[in-house]
Amino acid sequence: xRLRLLITSLILTVGVAxxxxxxxxxxxxxxxxxxxxGTSTAELRxxxxxxxxxxxxxxxxxxxxxxxxxxxxxxxxxxxxxxxVEGGAAFGRRxxxxxxxxxxxxxxxxxxxxxxxxxxxxxxxAWQLVRPRGTRLRMFVxxxxxxxxxxxxxxxxxxxxxxxxxxxxxKYWLWHRPDSSRSLGVRGDVxxxxxxxxxxxxxxxxxxxxxxxxxxxxx
Amino acid sequence: MTRLVAIAAMVxxxxxxxxxxQAYLKLGALLNGTxxxxxxxxxxxxxxxxxxAGSASAADLRGAVARAAATWAAxxxxxxxxxxxxxxxxxxxxxxxxxxxxxxxxPDLDQVLGATSFMIDTSTGAIIEADxxxxxxxxxxxxxxxxxxxxxxxxxxxxxxxxxxxxSHSAVGETERTSGGNRRxxxxxAVMFPIAMSAGTIAERVLHPDxxxxxxxxxxxxAALSETGAIVGRVTKxxxxxxxxxxxxxxxETGVLIGTFTLNMEGEFVIARxxxxxxxxxxxxxxxxxxxxxxxxxxDVDFGVTYAPRMVVAPAGGSSRSIEIRVSAR
Numbered sequence: 001x002r003l004r005l006l007i008t009s010l011i012l013t014v015g016v017a018x019x020x021x022x023x024x025x026x027x028x029x030x031x032x033x034x035x036x037x038g039t040s041t042a043e044l045r046x047x048x049x050x051x052x053x054x055x056x057x058x059x060x061x062x063x064x065x066x067x068x069x070x071x072x073x074x075x076x077x078x079x080x081x082x083x084x085v086e087g088g089a090a091f092g093r094r095x096x097x098x099x100x101x102x103x104x105x106x107x108x109x110x111x112x113x114x115x116x117x118x119x120x121x122x123x124x125x126a127w128q129l130v131r132p133r134g135t136r137l138r139m140f141v142x143x144x145x146x147x148x149x150x151x152x153x154x155x156x157x158x159x160x161x162x163x164x165x166x167x168x169x170x171k172y173w174l175w176h177r178p179d180s181s182r183s184l185g186v187r188g189d190v191x192x193x194x195x196x197x198x199x200x201x202x203x204x205x206x207x208x209x210x211x212x213x214x215x216x217x218x219x
Numbered sequence: 220m221t222r223l224v225a226i227a228a229m230v231x232x233x234x235x236x237x238x239x240x241q242a243y244l245k246l247g248a249l250l251n252g253t254x255x256x257x258x259x260x261x262x263x264x265x266x267x268x269x270x271x272a273g274s275a276s277a278a279d280l281r282g283a284v285a286r287a288a289a290t291w292a293a294x295x296x297x298x299x300x301x302x303x304x305x306x307x308x309x310x311x312x313x314x315x316x317x318x319x320x321x322x323x324x325x326p327d328l329d330q331v332l333g334a335t336s337f338m339i340d341t342s343t344g345a346i347i348e349a350d351x352x353x354x355x356x357x358x359x360x361x362x363x364x365x366x367x368x369x370x371x372x373x374x375x376x377x378x379x380x381x382x383x384x385x386x387s388h389s390a391v392g393e394t395e396r397t398s399g400g401n402r403r404x405x406x407x408x409a410v411m412f413p414i415a416m417s418a419g420t421i422a423e424r425v426l427h428p429d430x431x432x433x434x435x436x437x438x439x440x441x442a443a444l445s446e447t448g449a450i451v452g453r454v455t456k457x458x459x460x461x462x463x464x465x466x467x468x469x470x471x472e473t474g475v476l477i478g479t480f481t482l483n484m485e486g487e488f489v490i491a492r493x494x495x496x497x498x499x500x501x502x503x504x505x506x507x508x509x510x511x512x513x514x515x516x517x518x519d520v521d522f523g524v525t526y527a528p529r530m531v532v533a534p535a536g537g538s539s540r541s542i543e544i545r546v547s548a549r
Contacts, residue, residue: 038471040469040471040472040474041474042469042474042476042501043474043476044391044392044393044406044407044408044476045406045407045408045422045423045427046405046406047403047404047405047406047407047416047417047420048420048422049365049367049419049420049421050364050420050421050422051364051421051422051424051425052422053420053422056393056405056406058393058406058408058476058501059469059501061469061471061499063471096530098471098499098530100499100526103501103524104393105503105523105524106523106524106525106526109526111526111527111528111529112528112529113529113530114497114529114530114532152497152530152532153529153530153532154532154534154539154540156448156532156534156537156539157495157496157497157532157534157535199497201471201472
């Protein structure tokens, strides 16, 4: 709810502050890095004296979210010539393989796991660095926060959480219409994401990188 | 009405043959061709026999049974109630319309700590009478910390009251063969495991998730019906269903282990009352207790431990899509 309010207030602020603000729409693939989601041990109660005998390990499970590619669309609105506010939506399928070790009756094994549907809706700010004269390249840094929604296979269970990110990137203009502000280009960025909640056996904060390569259209 | 005798025995070693259970976690009765759960339709009215054992008095037994009954009644996701009716001179295993829990001297059952028998209404599956006997041949203890060499009365009462409520045996546990050819429990994942821990242990005074899922399946609260889910599937070997396979669901998020069996020739299984979430499924042959303590039909144990290739989600208030788990001969 807080995040929704943040996004809404940012959009309203932009709308009030700068009715002629340039809008940039970008979209393309994002590579999402993998990360562990925890180790869990299946334990039984040992046949030993006392009210709390030591556990007996039946097997240990390790699982992770594998790297994957997501599709992402972003809309940016210029607040000043250097600062813009962005909102984005990303969707991808993320594989969750797992491995079994230490089974008292079986060898170690790697298993296919399941496939998650992964959605992120985010809002953030991008700060454009000074564009060197005569170049088509402009660097920027960005940061923001998003709502994470993950649907397990068969779409029978939803896990939600938050993603916070910070990163840097560059825009490269391919075409610019002389008599207007319309332009077309490519944009790449690298982000470090901090994920809180979502599918996780230990409900711990996890870090993962992402790399995006988009086409953008400035209106 | 039909009397079902000694479905539920807790033994110190599984070398003695016993009558088979009729279903996995639950006892069942065949009504008009359909197996239905055997349950109480009222708070369980029980008497405690005044006959003590050499190592424990009737008062000790009354106290241990009261504590065990309170443990079952405390399961939040189940509606279980007991109503103590008083002490009685009657003995268990006598058909008298009263549910009686008491000691009996059964030298012929030298491996059996206790057993439960039932009288059910064959038109509804309702339990009318159930008697629990505890074998006074054994040395018993009610000491809070247990006594080495003595069976813990509360732990065994907890197991037998599970049967009295309609639960059958669970196979969530590990055993090893002793030099004498019997089985010794190395670890347990259910109070309803058919073989008792070593004399002197008291850890089985506390229910496991497997026991809680079982009792919640028999006597679910409204919240349990809406907040838990089921995993359904099939175990096959060379394309054919396998009967009597032990299937255990493990939640990596909570650590709970809840088991069931494939219960027909198609190899189908259902694990009900699972807290909603993803589970890893582990399939194993029924080789940690005598198969005949669970099934009357011969079952296949010639396959190794196998995991389902993917995690399966138990959805709140619903069932998973069926998953097939293929096992191979060793």
